[in-house]
Amino acid sequence: MPAEIDFASLPRQHVPLFVVSPRRILADILAKGWIESTIPFLALLCVLIGIALTTDGYFSPANLQNLAQYAADGGLVVLALLIVVAVGGIDLSVGSNFAMSAFVALYCFHILNLPVPAVLVLTLAAGAAVGMTNGIVAGLLGCGALLTTLGTMITVRALFALAAQAELVEISTSSRTDDLWDWIGFEKFLAVPIGAWCLIAVAALVFVMFRQLRFGWHILAVGGNRKAARHGGIPVRTTIFLAYLLAGLIVGLAGFLFAARQNSISVADTGIGMEFFALTALVVGLGGFVPGKGSPVTVLIGFTTIYLLNNAMINAGFRGDFVQFCMGAIIIVILTIDVRFRKNRHRLLASSYLDPIVLDAGPVEGMRGLMPDEMAPRLKGAEILASGRVDGPEDVILDAEGNLYCGNRNGCILKIAAPTYSDVSVLAKIGGRPLGLAFDREGRIVTCVAGMGLIRVTMAGDVELLTDETSRSLFSVQDDTAIRMADDLDIGPDGTIYFTDATKRYDIENWGMDLLEGRPNGRLLSHDPKSGKTRTICDNLVFPNGVCLTHDGKHLLVASTWNCSILIFDLAKLSDGPRIFLKGLPGYPDNINRASDGGYWVALAGMRNPLFDRVLKHPGLRRRMTRRVPPTNWLFGNLNIGGVLKIDGLGKIVDALWDASDGPLYMITSMREHEGSLFLGGVTNDKIGRLALEGANARWTGPASYWGRDR
Known part of the structure; x- marks a missing residue:
């Protein structure tokens, strides 16, 4: 009977309840994507404050409506240019295209007398x-974008000039009016x-495209690295073509809005310099000419800054050349600050992300006569299975027939067939890094996969994602809904899966x-497969690690690795x-599993040592070490000696199994008892160990312990 x-x-x-750390808050803020728009936003804020202090009534409702009305077409052109730049191109023809589109709208409306919807379509x-x-x-x-768009800029500008000069008088003298045309040009909602409203709608659609649609992802991928995108199966040339086509559509809409508002055009200045104005706004918003980046909000912040600055200085009566000089100087200052911030942001993030605290695991207890220097290394005599045919079996598990299963570093679940354990085959390809394993009542494997979440695998090799996120922490600046490092699990009698997310801040490569x-x-x-919650x-x-349901099914044991302790939940x-x-504990506990006598096995992934215990009490030392010392020379726990502790049902250490300092089993992270033998796995090993246990129940199996022999 298991102990009560x-x-x-x-x-x-x-x-x-929550972790208080100014450094962590700073690091989490710096890690946010929106932090890159800080300098453009501050620049806009300074412009707004400067205008408010120097110009009376500039931000009156009437003037704001007027500014919004005239800014719409320019904002649309900036969004069009953003799409082209995001795909890795450039478009110098947006100004000429804008002018030609405005002419087409006026020609169709005043000369051809077409209805407004038809005018919009054309x-x-x-x-x-x-x-x-x-x-x-x-x-x-595949021709160069710069020369291509330079050519279309000149060609379309010439066509516009010829067409406008031929029809300008007739357009100007047309007396046609239309309520819908006037509503688009002058009315408000x-x-x-x-x-x-059109600008807002297009900006929202572009935002959704870059964030949620495959086409938007393709644009960013092509702009970021065309070669990698091509190798990833993305049709690079087609994506570039469609990006230019979409940009042309948006510029056409801008020309239509301009025509409806102005009801006339000028050959001398319509669209002149618009490409440079749009490029300036884009560079201010993005902090440079940045392909592979789609940020319409940031770009519109840059556009608003340039637009208001230019408009306010002209309204103040400054000469055009002086306005251009001042804007150029201000833009250079903004870009200098922005670029330096972006360059140093990651350096600041790296210096503040790691924020050590005092960690005191306390003295070693309950190990008298059981330490490695007091016992023979019994694991040295373990039988080696599948040597060189597995890679990093962090956890091992056996079914009722004795077949052994483990995860592999390449993202597979391997099956090693009993009784010889010489036949190794792939049960399923998951694609992540399988860690903890458990059988459910139906005999399916449920595994924790670092970076992916909780996954279920059938004996036929079918893979199903159970969950990859949980509710967000109440006091977290960082979005921690994603399960970053699912580590180990166990399953309750009702099917509820209890599992650990060992760290919300670091990936498995940086554990x-x-x-x-x-x-x-x-x-x-916890995850309920019935409700999916x-x-x-x-x-x-x-660092909660190993998870094990007690024999009576009433409590849950959880290894706290860095605290060198085991917690229990009711x-x-x-x-x-x-x-x-x-x-x-004398080392860092990893997985925990049931033993046949009512006790538990605890894997020790590494051993404590007095020097590192002292280092853990000095956070400043660890912070300086990570900044100034190469990672290969960092002080760390002793991971060269593997071990397994045997504890009884009340938490008393009763035995210890140690490996020799020269192996063969080094960093032991898991063990499973099965029919009188103990099978051992290690996250850095290329083999599995099997040790015969004296006096163990030769009929006891893990699946029977959980689900009975008639499962």
């Missing part, structure tokens, strides 16, 4: 035709001009950074938080 655990008598484990077609020409030459034919930081970055989660049971735990009162089941 007196949960109420165990000491409580303090778990903070104007969009005219803009798209120029964009399509650029797309064919620069995209499909909810006090906002119709043109401004050691979590040790050096020492903060409670992990959490215990995932919830956080306990947040802010210190499943009937999870809200009460954890208590300390075992503390003062």
